[in-house]
Amino acid sequence: MDHKALTQAKFLEILTKAEATEDVQLTKVELRPGAEDGQNYSGQVVACRLEANVKDQPKIYNWMAKVPFDDAGKFVPLRLLKTERFMNIGDDGYKYVESYKRFAENVIDPIQLRNQLTRPDACRFNVLCHGDPWFNNMLFRYEDQNPTDVCLVDLARTKWASPTIDLSYFLFISTTPELRQAHMNEILEYYHQCLSQALKELGEDPSVFSLRELKSDYKKCSFFGFMMSMTALPILLARKEDVLSSEEMIGDLTDPDVKRKFAHLHSARAKASMTHEPQIGHRISGGFMEMVENGYFTL
Template identity: 25%
Template sequence: MDSTISMKNDNYNCDKILLNEEFSEPVKKTIHEIITREKYIHYNVTVRKITTGGNNFLGELYDIDISGQTSETNKENQIFLKRIIRNDDFRIYSIPEVYKKEAFYYNELSKIFNDLQDNVNIPAEDRFKMVKSYEETNDEVIILENLTKKNFKTMPRMDVMSVEFAKLSIEQLAKFHGLSFVLQKMKPEYFETKIKTIKQSMVYDDYWNEFVTKMCELSVSKCDYVTKEKISKFFEYSLDKYPKYMNGLHSKIKCLCHGDYKMNNILFKEEDGKITEAIPIDFQQIYFGCPVIDLIYFIYAASDRDFRKQHLYHLKDLYYETLTRFLNYFAIDVSTVCPRDEFEECFKHSLDYALMYTLYMLQMFFITDDIPDLSKDELLEMKIQVDDRFYDRMQGIVDEFIDLGVL
């Protein structure tokens, strides 16, 4: 259940805001700052703590509604807030580091992206879409416009995506990557110092190897003996290759990557039963690397084998066509940043990344009971129960890579 906290102030004095004791000081301070900057005189604030059922592990999430009066008018601010959790024992990457990345994206990079699109007059319907952020966003608290109030939502994390959702999401991904290529061409010094220096967050050490070994054992637990033997050989090989994929060492094509472009990190809107808009969110895992990895991750994490048989290569082509068309707005020839032959070769030879990710991480999308609390739980000790749909999804990927000769 979401928890709700309300507060009122009829004599504008933010220092006297009183909230439930369980509400954190940083969040109180942030609400205070927004109320002050928005010049409320009389106001009511309602705060709801959100439970996501496994969609988010690294933050406390809140809906915050501020409504009231300024000296000039009635006013309302509808806010989504994500606050950092603290766990110094979380060792596969630094939680403070990924919050810094997202704060950089919303406070700085998103504004540059908007300016770039404004400068060439990209029509609203063809732009890379971004959620409005508040200037109070910082390394500990991400504050955004709450688009759920405008009927945006996320896909259930265990579903197979629809073709319509896939197309809109991949078009947005191509435009995100496209803006990185634009930065490279138009702001080379900024690109060199601010984009190329963004490293992949994961730490590939003995702890990582132990963690993914445990996850792989869960993945293959219902496979037959022959399949387990094939996967065991592939897994040993993958431990060396996976970090190369994630650091872009396998590809000449490089740009800013999203790093976690999955179905429930994309807001979408429906009208009359048709998906009309998609907006990417959650930029905590951005890094400079190979854009093909973002594309493969998105498709395989949100599809089953039947879907991929029908749509995989069409969606791959849609990505490239969108990238080409988007770069044309900036008078950039796609062949100068992402040649088609290199893109196709990279896609073909990077597909086994999908199998690696399935063995390592896909289980987290299918967790059922006892959602891990990463502010407390130690990764190597947590027990994971997954929905049976995971095993069906994984078997489809295994069968696919047997047919491809990878297993």
């Protein structure tokens, strides 16, 4: 396979920096899909095998790259109709829809608020956030079947914002409402201990961000995690055959017929995924009730 972003010139540039020498001759590049059909969503995973001579020594590199789709028209992010997630929850779904609409009409567009929360002026203390910290972007090292270290990958969405942006995103997408309900205070206290220790090791004053401020920021930024979970959970928890993958999203979205086709597909797949996997509706409805407790929505 070929890809416009993964050129020999780009690989040579990366190798030259990685090996800290100009004496690099790239002799072979092989690219192949790094994920099965249906597993790519907002980008394409590509397996890269490189052969090169570095200071006259032959070397082989096996890399994984996540890049935009080669055809820019193949994936265009759609603004999903969030209320569809509520309509498929069950008997209380209509109440959630009405509450969501009231908030949008009388307070602020929820998507606009979600985006505002990621700006550095939304909270007093800001850090470099990963932006997409769910469990599939974490590589774990194990010793004797016990995790001993973790490495975050996929840095395409890094941003300067409150640390609770990453925290809320991770908790709403990777944990259940029951876990958060039972252990939220413990989670925040442990997170604050680790953050304070990291600040000390960096020579910074750990009192710059108190536990009280962390809890206040988390309550505010939890809305970001909830909004992201409504988009992500029906995809992440769905059966593979129920997901509308990027491979199916081929067409010109400026064409009204193509737009209607994609909207219909999104609606049908969302209903199918929530029917086949009840945990999706359970986790979204649980997140909604947390937003009621945090003062965003009313019932």
